[in-house]
Amino acid sequence: MSRKLVLYPNGKVKSHGTAYISLYLEIAATEGLPLGSEVNMNIRFFVFDQIRNKYLSIQDVSGRVRRFHNLKTEWEFDQLLSYDTLNDLSNSYLVDDSCAFRVEVFIIKCTGKGECSSMIKEPQSNYFTWRIDNYTDMKDQIYYSEHFTVEGRRWKLSLYPKGNGTGVGTCLSLYLCLGESETLPPNKKLCAKYKLRVKDQIHGNHHEKTVERWFSDPSIVYGIYEYFPLRDLLDASKGYLVLNGLHIECIIDAVSILF
Incomplete structure (x- = not known):
């Protein structure tokens, strides 16, 4: 089953993506897909x-599974990247009037095999606090x-204090990353x-979001552009910023290996 990317540089109007680049993944040929079946x-x-020679990952917060079939041959990210973010020279997504996109597709086979999961059982062993002063x-x-x-496995957090992507200027952007020395077979x-x-x-x-x-x-960094509105973060009455100090926590509940 062949697939292709479809780019709408001016947004896909009917999907309200006019202020953004829209990017779609489309099944290019469905004749090999039996009627009534799905992928x-x-x-x-x-x-x-x-x-910076790195990719920015863009995915909705839920990370939900997409189902393709004969009557649904494409899935979209209408608001892939705003024009403001794209044209911001500090982001380096647009250089010499060119930009590069990539898609990762994980096909999920319902075989019940091939995944090894582990729940984190020991309290505090999965817990990390990042205290940021000033x-x-x-x-x-x-x-x-x-x-x-x-x-x-080694992990780290990354923080954009003034936001990144669609959160620039309005939200704190927060990410979980693999450590630089981590490799996977x-x-x-x-x-x-x-x-x-x-x-x-x-x-x-506390302001908390669960992510998978x-x-x-x-x-590649994986995170949430619009993690937390800056107006709430900077409001002293709300208690998130005390003496100009911020406390960020990451709790990893489960880890799975797909092979």
Whole structure:
């Protein structure tokens, strides 16, 4: 079954993507697909940062499985990248009037085999806290935490204090990444289910999101553009920023290897 990418540089109007680039994955030929059958896929799109030589991963928060069949031959990301983000020279997605895209497709076979999962059983062994001082003084676009180890693998967090992608200027963007020294054997993918949390240091009303992602390459970052609105973060009455200090937590609940 062949597949192709379909790019709408001006957005796909009927899908309300006019302020964004729209990118679709399409089954190019369905004659080999029996009537009534379907193919389940997990899809992730990427945009290449041509100066930093790394890909930015773009995926909806749910990371849900997409089902392709004869009557549904394409799945889309209508708001792949905003024009403002694309044209921002500091992002390096558009260089010499060219940009590069990539798609990863994981075909899910319902065989009940080929996946090894482990729930994290020991409390605190899956838990990492990143304490950031002088948050409002952070000037760089991106910051990285120190490495931490869960299930024998090295991880780190990355933070865009002024936002990234669709969150630029309005949201804190937060990511979980594999450590630089982490490698996976060919044809193997690592899936992690984890929580990203910004602590409310006064009221205990923490801001938390649960995420499930496939990891395959330490050079690719996986995260949430619009993780937390900056207006709420900077509102001292809400308790997230105390004495200009921020506490971020990551809890990895489960790790799976697909082979």
